[in-house]
Amino acid sequence: MALNGKVATESAPSNLNEEMKGEYRPPFGGSDESKVPEDFIWSEKFEASELLPVLDVPTIDLEKFMSGDKSYVEEATRLVDEACRQHGIFFVVNHGVDIEMMGRVHDCMNEFFTMPLDVKQRAKRKVGESYGYTNSFFGRFASNLPWKETFSLRCVAAQNSSAAHDYVLDTLGPSFSHHGKAYQECGIALNELGTKIVELLGLSLGISREYFKNFFEDNDSILRLNYYPTCDKPEVVLGTGPHTDPTSVTILHQDPVSGLQVCSNDQWYSIPPNPEAFVINIGDTFTSLTNGIYKGCIHRAVVNSMNARKSLAFFLCPSHDKVVRAPEELVEKSPPRKYPDYKWPMLLEMTQKRYRPDCNTLEAFKTWVQEGKALDTGSTITAPSA
Ligand SMILES: C=C1C[C@]23C[C@H]1CC[C@H]2[C@]1(C)CCC[C@@](C)(C(=O)O)[C@H]1[C@@H]3C(=O)O
Ligand SMILES: O=C(O)CCC(=O)C(=O)O
Numbered sequence: 001m002a003l004n005g006k007v008a009t010e011s012a013p014s015n016l017n018e019e020m021k022g023e024y025r026p027p028f029g030g031s032d033e034s035k036v037p038e039d040f041i042w043s044e045k046f047e048a049s050e051l052l053p054v055l056d057v058p059t060i061d062l063e064k065f066m067s068g069d070k071s072y073v074e075e076a077t078r079l080v081d082e083a084c085r086q087h088g089i090f091f092v093v094n095h096g097v098d099i100e101m102m103g104r105v106h107d108c109m110n111e112f113f114t115m116p117l118d119v120k121q122r123a124k125r126k127v128g129e130s131y132g133y134t135n136s137f138f139g140r141f142a143s144n145l146p147w148k149e150t151f152s153l154r155c156v157a158a159q160n161s162s163a164a165h166d167y168v169l170d171t172l173g174p175s176f177s178h179h180g181k182a183y184q185e186c187g188i189a190l191n192e193l194g195t196k197i198v199e200l201l202g203l204s205l206g207i208s209r210e211y212f213k214n215f216f217e218d219n220d221s222i223l224r225l226n227y228y229p230t231c232d233k234p235e236v237v238l239g240t241g242p243h244t245d246p247t248s249v250t251i252l253h254q255d256p257v258s259g260l261q262v263c264s265n266d267q268w269y270s271i272p273p274n275p276e277a278f279v280i281n282i283g284d285t286f287t288s289l290t291n292g293i294y295k296g297c298i299h300r301a302v303v304n305s306m307n308a309r310k311s312l313a314f315f316l317c318p319s320h321d322k323v324v325r326a327p328e329e330l331v332e333k334s335p336p337r338k339y340p341d342y343k344w345p346m347l348l349e350m351t352q353k354r355y356r357p358d359c360n361t362l363e364a365f366k367t368w369v370q371e372g373k374a375l376d377t378g379s380t381i382t383a384p385s386a
């Protein structure tokens with residue numbers, strides 16, 4: 001199975017006229033609803049089946065873990081360690097996030113994504129930026145377009161930051177204030193959950209509980225709302241192609257419609273939805289923080305012909321001035337040092353402007369840095385040292 005191919009160019013597709021760029025096209029409003037436009041069709045090597053074996057993923061009871069029960073802490077850290085070395089994904093339950101609040105967020109998502117295009121476009125994400133609304137990315141990628149719409153918001157750790165709410169008000173207007181409040185509340189809750197997750201990860205790696213808690217204390221994260229419309233030919237498209245998240249740790253909430261799939265040992269598996277649980281994925285930045293000990297989770301999302309699907313991802317990201325560098329203890333466990341030191345905006349910039357995130361983003365980033373390309377941007381970067 002080919003997983004590592006770079007799947008699209010970064011330039012705008014040449015077969016689109018200016019009017020089409022940024023517009024929503026069939027089956028999202030065109031005349032022939034049953035015909036999938038060519039630039040949404042993924043080649044056979046990416047063939048997406050809905051019927052796959054279910055991956056055996058550990059479920060961690062966070063309340064029990066936080067209570068400090070010694071034998072449970074040992075069991076939870078062992079399970080997480082095993083999962084993150086193997087495929088980079090696990091579930092958490094009893095996580096302290098109010099599920100009714102998540103329900104309100106999903107209601108807002110339903111309301112938002114079913115609004116007319118011109119309303120959603122008020123929050124249009126500009127090429128090269130990380131926040132706002134976008135559909136299909138056809139101003140950004142030339143082929144293998146994702147069958148989805150997304151709305152991304154900035155979530156900074158400071159409790160009093162109202163970045164998400166302010167953004168919704170500024171772009172969509174006061175009639176969306178309840179959306180802004182719901183997304184803001186959700187971002188704060190997922191930030192708190194993120195703190196518990198990185199404590200768990202610190203312990204499972206055999207370093208202190210505080211190490212990553214301190215590192216991500218002032219995180220500058222992204223809350224992303226994903227909406228996957230139905231498709232008459234779901235087997236030829238992908239909601240999201242195979243990739244690892246370039247971010248550090250992803251907290252994902254799925255609605256009851258299935259679609260998430262994960263690759264482990266070159267084999268694709270499904271991850272059934274459980275709205276009571278959160279899915280935790282390791283991303284590239286956490287892989288570099290562990291010197292490669294924890295694997296970035298290779299995943300994708302398929303769509304179906306019956307039900308539109310929603311998911312919500314909180315991408316935990318370091319603050320923009322933090323240097324991403326694995327601690328010596330972890331380098332000693334798995335020498336030599338494998339990644340250059342960098343700041344998150346460098347990797348973000350590469351994925352927004354120069355490289356489409358796929359299963360190979362971190363290696364591409366390493367090469368990009370080693371070739372000195374990253375130096376053009378003015379950010380600090382240093383070569384890896386053993
Ligand atoms: C910083 C980010 C870029 C993406 C959103 C967040 C974290 C995950 C990235 C993404 C989801 C990886 C798959 C491809 C992508 C283009 C997408 O399908 O949305 C990526 C996001 C993006 O670049 O907008
Ligand atoms: O929708 C999903 O289940 C996965 C979404 C995803 O991978 C992403 O937003 O990065």
Ligand SMILES: [Fe+2]
Pocket residue numbers: 243244245299
């Ligand atoms: Fe992802």
